[in-house]
Amino acid sequence: MIDEVLNQIGRRQKFLLTSHARPDGDAVGSVLACGEILRSMGKQADVVLSDGVPYIYKPLPFSETVVVSPTVSADYDAAIILECDSVHRTRIEGLERHYLINIDHHSTARPFAHVNWIDPSACATAEMIFRLAREASVKISPEVATCLYTAVLTDTGSFCFNGTTERTFALAQELVRAGAEPSRIAQNVYFANPYSKMRLLGSALSNLHRDGELAWMFISRDEMDRTDAVDEDTEGLVNYALAIEGIEVALFFREQADGRYRVSLRSKGRINVASVAERFGGGGHECASGCAMEGPLSVATERILMQFRLLDGKLLVH
Template sequence: MTHEENIVALLQVLQAHHHVIVTAHARPDGDAVGSALALAEILDQMGHDVEIVFADPVPEIYATLPNVGRIRRATRVGGKEGAVVILECDSIERTGLLDLGSRFVINIDHHASGRPYGAFNWIDENACAVAVLVYRIAEATKVDLTPSMATCLYTAVMSDTGSFTYPGTSAETFELAHTLAVKGASPSQIARDVLFTSPLSKVKLLGAALSNLECDGQIAWSWVTQQDLHRAGATPEDCEGVVNHLISIAGVESAVFLRELPSDNQFRLSIRSKGRVNVAHAAESFGGGGHRTASGCTIDGPLSSATGRILKQLRDEPC
């Protein structure tokens, strides 16, 4: 279906549900947080009773987003029956919420690994962020695009395009950024809030990760252990963005950052590519997914085994 047909079908579905829950994937990023907040405001203006529920806390760098306080953290949504809109998840389980199975699920995604698991599915892997799809809903419904919505959507787009550097960035991306700036988003303030507010613990952890840096040909990798996090006084949130330092190395085409999880001898992987290597395919082979140039998955340890398996997969990926 075309974008217009998808939106018409979506609005018809929403008409049957007054109460709507908006959620996104566990460990939410800027696209998840910003898009959920903007979509909730759109649904508010459409007359729906809206809740935003996340399984994990909002990262501190997004704590200044308008209306962020309306996001409720829980493992179960409970309460009223109605529809649930799941943003950028390849499965219900990825939300981390435990009681969505009986609800009417609306799946809106932009990942190459997106799957049609919902009662209604709108997946556009050509969109640079799920915020683009949310913006199209705002356009189609002719709601008032408020400064708060513009700020949330701009933050979502900026974060999911790597500050407008990833391959999915296009002329359409900058047209949308321009529109959002006209509608009240402040690009410089958003950049300061998101890019220049790293806690000391994150910088210390980055130092530990870079001390573990390894390169072999066109692949770079690094890792941190639970002990590294403890020494830096860091949290898992402080690991966000470390992999971007690895992929920035000249001559490197793919990079992976491994974070040891607290239990079960597992590692969470963030994988990046400059475009030649399809890291989404690599992540999918371990039950993860994402985009061609930015993906993630979880692999069983120990560290040497986890590292060896992902490096082999990346080396075997066709360019």
């Protein structure tokens, strides 16, 4: 399928690149790298994200070129949608009238586009973009390597998730050889959090609960307002619950303005949390997934806990 993606890119000149709303490290790193790779191929490439680049990823090369918009007004020869299971999840209107190329590595990915390159064996969509550059004979610059390494680092849970293999480290080595600086990238991602996020973490930890091998915590809209936090400050907070000894699955519930809850699900590897997220219209990785649920919180937590109780002894939940 990579050959067909390159074929369609070769036949076109003007591209729009995007990913899902509230983009994570793989979404941002992959879309920035892919845009620069297309430019190296002599193409015009505009990167548009409905929510823009999160704070911790703003140091990435090319981040200042990203257009933040909920609509597409210009005409493009094609739109390349990365790490996203539908046009709807981009939260950008007007994409559907373009020729669509879908590049994704999630096991829950859907073939919604005209061309769909889906490879669940890839550790991140960034790995697929690296392969795309190699097949197109495009040299990986230090800037592109930095974007791709950031994507791989974050989407593998700092090389902790299942699916991290010898191939993953070989890719990381290639990116370091191309100019990515692991220590600087790690400091930008993990040691440059805004003050508001740390205050929000305190609130989240005060709402920490445990049931057997499962832990969960939540944040209300009032707590978001009190800590002056924004939505992107919730990124990664679920991992603090997963870090507890004896916990196999962690959940993080974030109340939205409409009263619904965004739920982040994480696993240490024994439990496939994507299978549970899919039951509520979500998806993602086996070790890192997400979904949305109706409130109130007591109902949302009980519904999702019940799904884990039905895992026939795989997870010890009372």
